[in-house]
Amino acid sequence: MAGAVESELVSEDTSETEAVAAAAVGVAAILFALSLAALFELVTITDTVAGIPMVALLGALLILLGLGVVGFGVGSRLGYVATNPRPSAGLVAAVAFSGIWFVVGGLVASQTLGLGTIGWGGVAFVTGGLAFAVTALPREDIGSTLPAGLLAVFAGAVFVTGLIGPGWVWDLGWEQSASFNAEFTIPVITAFCSLLVSWGAAKSYGGFGARGRHVGAYLLVYLNALSIIAVLFLLVAFTVFKGLPGLFNSISFGLGVGPETTLFGFTFAWPLSWPFVMNGVALLNDVNGVLPAIAGTIWLVIGAVLFAVPLGVGAAVFITEYAEHGRFTQVVEIATNGLWSTPSIVFGLFGLAFLVPRLGNGKSLLAGMLTLGFMLLPLVVITSREAMLAVPDEYRDASAALGVTKWQTIRSIVLPAALPGIVTGIILGVGRIAGETAPILLTMAGSVAPPGSQTVDVIGGFRFISSPPFVENPELLQATSALPYQLYSLITAGVGQSSSIANIEQFRWATALILLVVVLGFYAVGIATRYYFRRKLQHE
Amino acid sequence: MTETTQSTDTDQAAESAQTSDIEMQGSGQPLEVTAGETREKTRDEWTDYEFEGDAKFAVEDLDVYYGDDHALKGVSMDIPENSVTALIGPSGCGKSTFLRCLNRMNDRIKAASVDGTVELDGEGIYQDGINLVELRKRVGMVFQSPNPFPKSIRDNISYGPRKHGDLETGFLANLLGRSDDEEVEELVERSLTQAALWDEVKDRLDDNALGLSGGQQQRLCIARALATEPDVLLMDEPASALDPIATSKIEDLVHELSEHYTVVIVTHNMQQAARISDQTAVFLTGGELVEYGDTEQVFEDPESQRVEDYISGKFG
Numbered sequence: 001m002a003g004a005v006e007s008e009l010v011s012e013d014t015s016e017t018e019a020v021a022a023a024a025v026g027v028a029a030i031l032f033a034l035s036l037a038a039l040f041e042l043v044t045i046t047d048t049v050a051g052i053p054m055v056a057l058l059g060a061l062l063i064l065l066g067l068g069v070v071g072f073g074v075g076s077r078l079g080y081v082a083t084n085p086r087p088s089a090g091l092v093a094a095v096a097f098s099g100i101w102f103v104v105g106g107l108v109a110s111q112t113l114g115l116g117t118i119g120w121g122g123v124a125f126v127t128g129g130l131a132f133a134v135t136a137l138p139r140e141d142i143g144s145t146l147p148a149g150l151l152a153v154f155a156g157a158v159f160v161t162g163l164i165g166p167g168w169v170w171d172l173g174w175e176q177s178a179s180f181n182a183e184f185t186i187p188v189i190t191a192f193c194s195l196l197v198s199w200g201a202a203k204s205y206g207g208f209g210a211r212g213r214h215v216g217a218y219l220l221v222y223l224n225a226l227s228i229i230a231v232l233f234l235l236v237a238f239t240v241f242k243g244l245p246g247l248f249n250s251i252s253f254g255l256g257v258g259p260e261t262t263l264f265g266f267t268f269a270w271p272l273s274w275p276f277v278m279n280g281v282a283l284l285n286d287v288n289g290v291l292p293a294i295a296g297t298i299w300l301v302i303g304a305v306l307f308a309v310p311l312g313v314g315a316a317v318f319i320t321e322y323a324e325h326g327r328f329t330q331v332v333e334i335a336t337n338g339l340w341s342t343p344s345i346v347f348g349l350f351g352l353a354f355l356v357p358r359l360g361n362g363k364s365l366l367a368g369m370l371t372l373g374f375m376l377l378p379l380v381v382i383t384s385r386e387a388m389l390a391v392p393d394e395y396r397d398a399s400a401a402l403g404v405t406k407w408q409t410i411r412s413i414v415l416p417a418a419l420p421g422i423v424t425g426i427i428l429g430v431g432r433i434a435g436e437t438a439p440i441l442l443t444m445a446g447s448v449a450p451p452g453s454q455t456v457d458v459i460g461g462f463r464f465i466s467s468p469p470f471v472e473n474p475e476l477l478q479a480t481s482a483l484p485y486q487l488y489s490l491i492t493a494g495v496g497q498s499s500s501i502a503n504i505e506q507f508r509w510a511t512a513l514i515l516l517v518v519v520l521g522f523y524a525v526g527i528a529t530r531y532y533f534r535r536k537l538q539h540e
Numbered sequence: 541m542t543e544t545t546q547s548t549d550t551d552q553a554a555e556s557a558q559t560s561d562i563e564m565q566g567s568g569q570p571l572e573v574t575a576g577e578t579r580e581k582t583r584d585e586w587t588d589y590e591f592e593g594d595a596k597f598a599v600e601d602l603d604v605y606y607g608d609d610h611a612l613k614g615v616s617m618d619i620p621e622n623s624v625t626a627l628i629g630p631s632g633c634g635k636s637t638f639l640r641c642l643n644r645m646n647d648r649i650k651a652a653s654v655d656g657t658v659e660l661d662g663e664g665i666y667q668d669g670i671n672l673v674e675l676r677k678r679v680g681m682v683f684q685s686p687n688p689f690p691k692s693i694r695d696n697i698s699y700g701p702r703k704h705g706d707l708e709t710g711f712l713a714n715l716l717g718r719s720d721d722e723e724v725e726e727l728v729e730r731s732l733t734q735a736a737l738w739d740e741v742k743d744r745l746d747d748n749a750l751g752l753s754g755g756q757q758q759r760l761c762i763a764r765a766l767a768t769e770p771d772v773l774l775m776d777e778p779a780s781a782l783d784p785i786a787t788s789k790i791e792d793l794v795h796e797l798s799e800h801y802t803v804v805i806v807t808h809n810m811q812q813a814a815r816i817s818d819q820t821a822v823f824l825t826g827g828e829l830v831e832y833g834d835t836e837q838v839f840e841d842p843e844s845q846r847v848e849d850y851i852s853g854k855f856g
Contacts, residue, residue: 403676
């Protein structure tokens with residue numbers, strides 16, 4: 001092949017130039033983290049670090065990074081650095097860079113220079129076209145470093161010269177008086193530029209070509225995964241941080257300090273007093289709590305699961321094992337998918353209009369359970385069906401060849417093999433319904449801040465009566481509260497401000513934290529169950 | 541090859557000219573050649589096989605259709621009991637289809653329809669009122685790829701008898717004192733010993749069967765089929781996914797089993813058929829049973845030219 005470059009089979013130890021590229025990736029990563037921290041106000045951009053203003057520091061780092069990457073690219077082009085570039089950086093990179101530079105050019109022309117539509121349009125097209133040409137036409141080492149590096153240098157220069165400083169505001173001039181301020185703009189620009197430069201630096205580190213692209217893509221994929229984990233972690237950490245003071249308010253340990261509980265006629269006192277989860281809201285409480293809502297949420301989920309899982313798994317068994325595959329199963333599939341996509345408020349309205357009048361004509365725990373059960377049902381059907389379809393037909397054949405009937409095969413082979421998948425579906429569904437507010441609002445919500453005496457006691461509520469159906473449970477037909485509903489009304493309606501809750505802000509965050517813990521607790525139970533069944537199926 | 545394809549277009553002149561040199565070789569009838577396979581008309585006497593003792597299966601004019609596809613054409617054969625019968629032939633010739641007709645596993649394929657009679661010990665298995673559970677208890681089956689259940693080795697073996705209600709285990713049986721745990725242990729040991737697997741797994745009967753090697757899994761499947769105490773064992777290429785050592789173990793096993801069981805085995809491997817079987821049935825393209833007889837005779841001196849071509853490796 002003419003012109004094909006042969007690269008070395010074994011690359012030597014890290015060269016100095018590679019170390020420079022690796023350092024650039026590292027600095028870019030630090031800059032990215034720093035800008036994220038600034039975005040979430042963990043770092044203030046008005047601060048000074050060692051006498052240098054934060055914004056200037058960010059700008060200087062950006063310039064340094066940009067120059068480093070551009071230098072690497074140019075050095076590679078001039079032959080000072082041994083790399084293995086392709087003839088062009090490729091169309092995707094070219095389109096991406098031209099888009100970015102189009103926006104940059106347009107913003108500078110219209111906002112900073114104050115040109116009109118024609119003026120900024122022209123400038124934007126010129127810069128975008130230039131970026132496209134610079135990316136697509138020269139060799140890959142120039143094409144993938146120059147546009148990224150120059151952008152970083154440009155952004156850095158804007159920060160260092162104070163064109164965008166801590167006091168900068170871009171008023172959009174809309175009726176709603178929306179504006180971008182420096183606290184948002186500077187971190188976002190920094191994060192974006194450092195991301196671009198780190199991609200260019202990673203490609204340089206890989207020596208461009210196939211290996212360079214691999215390293216560049218690897219970096220982007222990793223950053224993506226890290227930012228997802230970071231967002232999750234941040235969300236949980238934020239809630240925990242805000243919720244902990246309220247949650248552990250006047251908690252105490254010791255024999256007999258807790259409330260008394262009677263189980264099977266035997267009364268004992270808890271060795272732990274935890275007012276927030278053991279109290280309701282009442283005038284005379286020292287510390288108010290959310291016990292009724294916790295109990296309501298747990299009973300809701302249990303009721304919905306008890307209602308939906310047998311029905312859903314049964315339907316899935318019928319569809320996969322008994323029904324002829326054809327029009328009917330297709331219709332059922334479309335119907336379940338549609339049901340799963342139905343907004344929860346519609347389920348709530350159905351519950352209000354259909355279930356509530358039939359269940360004692362008042363909002364009740366049972367109506368809430370059934371409504372959420374209806375919501376859970378389609379997901380259980382879908383995932384159970386998938387799980388059963390994934391059970392190999394060889395198992396069914398082997399069982400049939402042993403003379404075992406279809407139902408026995410389903411019960412002892414298909415269902416156990418499908419169980420981990422079914423449990424996964426239930427976990428996902430419970431995660432959705434446990435935090436659902438709208439249906440509860442319409443079907444079961446009672447008082448916003450119920451006192452501890454209104455905690456539902458479903459087990460204790462069963463009573464035998466002398467007339468059919470011989471058993472009744474008034475607890476099930478009572479309106480009660482649930483955590484998401486309580487949180488919703490505490491935040492939006494301002495309800496409870498006037499009641500005896502002392503520190504409403506703390507109370508809200510603690511409620512949110514408890515809701516998170518309860519939902520994650522259900523998750524943990526589900527995952528443990530799935531792990532148990534999966535272990536049974538595998539040969540470990 | 542162009543000449544030969546012309547001859548299939550029923551061009552009489554070309555046919556006689558072109559087939560003259562291979563005429564009279566085997567069966568003494570005019571022959572034509574298509575794609576390496578000799579064309580000839582199958583004669584009934586090639587599939588007549590006289591044997592002493594009773595026939596376990598008597599198959600008469602068996603036709604199988606998959607939709608419009610005529611997969612088996614008028615197959616008739618008697619299978620003697622306590623012997624090994626090998627079914628050989630190229631891919632798609634219907635040998636597996638024939639095997640699956642013997643325990644009505646073809647019922648599980650919706651498009652399949654079966655015509656003709658199959659008698660097990662003189663009773664037609666395609667008549668109304670047949671008890672499929674009882675049929676499949678008597679006629680066990682081992683599949684091409686090992687398919688143990690994702691359960692413990694013990695549970696795999698005892699699965700059939702437990703589901704048939706012959707053995708009772710579990711919590712309630714324990715509580716009522718009806719538990720057959722000892723019988724289960726005996727059954728597991730007996731079946732695994734018969735399948736030559738006992739020594740390898742006796743210390744880990746509670747381990748998951750999927751942890752066994754491929755050859756062990758296949759022997760476990762044989763043991764599982766034997767646990768229901770069948771009269772007949774159908775095997776659909778049981779060694780095709782196994783290495784030579786595991787294959788030879790399975791072959792030895794088949795040989796031993798033939799003392800007490802009627803074994804019908806489908807195989808792709810002609811040497812294997814020659815080694816282990818007492819009689820061999822050759823199915824060829826188109827779903828026809830072409831020749832059936834004593835293994836030695838079929839392999840040494842086949843009556844059909846097509847069978848000879850197939851056995852000597854000219855096609856298939």
